Amino acid sequence: xxxxxxxxxxxxxxxxxxxxxxxxxxxxxxxxxxxxxxxxxxxxxxxxxxxxxxxxxxxxxxxxxxxxxxxxxxxxxxxxxxxxxxxxxxxxxxxxxxxxxxxxxxxxxxxxxxxxxxxxxxxxxxxxxxxxxxxxxxxxxxxxxxxxxxxxxxxxxxxxxxxxxxxxxxxxxxxxxxxxxxxxxxxxxxxxxxxxxxxxxxxxxxxxxxxxxxxxxxxxxxxxx
Amino acid sequence: xxxxxxxxxxxxxxxxxxxxxxxxxxxxxxxxxxxxxxxxxxxxxxxxxxxxxxxxxxxxxxxxxxxxxxxxxxxxxxxxxxxxxxxxxxxxxxxxxxxxxxxxxxxxxxxxxxxxxxxxxxxxxxxxxxxxxxxxxxxxxxxxxxxxxxxxxxxxxxxxxxxxxxxxxxxxxxxxxxxxxxxxxxxxxxxxxxxxxxxxxxxxxxxx
Numbered sequence: 394x395x396x397x398x399x400x401x402x403x404x405x406x407x408x409x410x411x412x413x414x415x416x417x418x419x420x421x422x423x424x425x426x427x428x429x430x431x432x433x434x435x436x437x438x439x440x441x442x443x444x445x446x447x448x449x450x451x452x453x454x455x456x457x458x459x460x461x462x463x464x465x466x467x468x469x470x471x472x473x474x475x476x477x478x479x480x481x482x483x484x485x486x487x488x489x490x491x492x493x494x495x496x497x498x499x500x501x502x503x504x505x506x507x508x509x510x511x512x513x514x515x516x517x518x519x520x521x522x523x524x525x526x527x528x529x530x531x532x533x534x535x536x537x538x539x540x541x542x543x544x545x546x547x548x549x550x551x552x553x554x555x556x557x558x559x560x561x562x563x564x565x566x567x568x569x570x571x572x573x574x575x576x577x578x579x580x581x582x583x584x585x586x587x588x589x590x591x592x593x594x595x596x597x598x599x600x601x602x603x604x605x606x607x608x609x610x611x612x613x614x615x616x617x618x
Numbered sequence: 619x620x621x622x623x624x625x626x627x628x629x630x631x632x633x634x635x636x637x638x639x640x641x642x643x644x645x646x647x648x649x650x651x652x653x654x655x656x657x658x659x660x661x662x663x664x665x666x667x668x669x670x671x672x673x674x675x676x677x678x679x680x681x682x683x684x685x686x687x688x689x690x691x692x693x694x695x696x697x698x699x700x701x702x703x704x705x706x707x708x709x710x711x712x713x714x715x716x717x718x719x720x721x722x723x724x725x726x727x728x729x730x731x732x733x734x735x736x737x738x739x740x741x742x743x744x745x746x747x748x749x750x751x752x753x754x755x756x757x758x759x760x761x762x763x764x765x766x767x768x769x770x771x772x773x774x775x776x777x778x779x780x781x782x783x784x785x786x787x788x789x790x791x792x793x794x795x796x797x798x799x800x801x802x803x804x805x806x807x808x809x810x811x812x813x814x815x816x817x818x819x820x821x822x823x824x825x826x
Contacts, residue, residue: 400722474703479719486722
């Protein structure tokens with residue numbers, strides 16, 4: 394008994410295996426995330442408490458940009474090598490392949506960023522509740538980004554300037570996640586229960602899970618067919 | 619009399635919005651092989667991609683058995699397309715590549731990755747990352763899909779490229795065996811090859 398259908402499992406494990414054999418792909422978004430966070434304090438006036446009040450927003454922005462930049466790799470290699478074409482012609486269920494790809498992408502980029510946000514947030518003097526809310530919202534938000542981003546990544550793969558187009562097209566979808574994610578963490582730091590924001594992020598995740606894989610499968614067919 | 623496995627009626631095809639094939643018609647019966655030839659840019663690959671369902675014809679119709687490719691339904695293994703690009707993930711081994719395909723494809727393959735790679739003489743290199751294989755070895759791994767899937771139509775784009783004499787002979791005998799089983803082959807190649815069956819030839823004119 395497995396948690397996901399076989400095609401999802403196989404696709405995810407293929408994504409993980411190929412990425413772990415070329416680990417620089419994992420580290421780029423993480424390094425970008427950490428670099429942005431280490432640069433920010435230098436650009437902010439040394440007013441006591443100022444950085445602390447901005448920290449969750451900055452963490453969320455850095456995570457969003459790091460994940461957006463990593464989306465380009467989702468289909469690029471498979472499209473370039475012809476492997477996507479082979480998968481398509483093999484009769485594989487592209488919806489399940491898309492879910493597997495998104496899950497693999499989330500495990501490689503969103504999950505480590507969300508987990509890394511905990512020690513970084515702690516170093517930035519965020520309180521314990523805020524840290525938990527931050528990690529939870531980043532997990533939900535990054536999973537939504539992996540799902541919705543996959544469809545735009547599939548649609549723009551192989552196009553000239555596709556990487557730029559991908560970031561430009563995904564960012565408007567990600568802005569609501571940024572608003573609700575960072576406001577949840579900010580509210581938690583002010584002692585307000587961020588119930589509404591968490592519901593919103595949960596809803597966005599469920600919506601993207603029910604719509605995005607079909608859109609991604611269709612986008613693959615458009616790019617190949 | 620064998621039934622037609624492929625029927626192409628008056629198709630016109632474009633590549634990057636330039637017409638490369640105009641009003642082409644042919645049919646291939648079970649047990650027949652069609653050799654497409656023509657100079658570079660005459661549209662051989664474009665035709666094969668259209669037959670595989672990867673390109674929609676501007677005009678005309680491509681029909682595979684009962685399946686109408688005009689409506690893009692390429693879900694069964696009625697066809698295996700071996701393209702220029704090997705379609706292999708370079709960070710994974712040949713066996714991992716084929717095992718993944720056999721796990722996700724529908725319907726399931728008729729042979730597993732290990733037995734197919736052994737048949738093709740790739741037993742020693744089946745666990746090495748594909749990136750470290752030679753061009754000829756990669757081509758042989760790509761050809762493994764012909765043996766994995768029970769497809770009636772093989773579409774081969776320059777399949778002899780980079781193959782040594784022994785592998786070339788093996789591919790020729792694979793084609794012969796496929797034709798004996800009343801399968802059909804459409805092959806684009808600049809190279810000469812030997813085949814027991816009569817080879818239908820179609821030379822493509824340059825129209826641009």
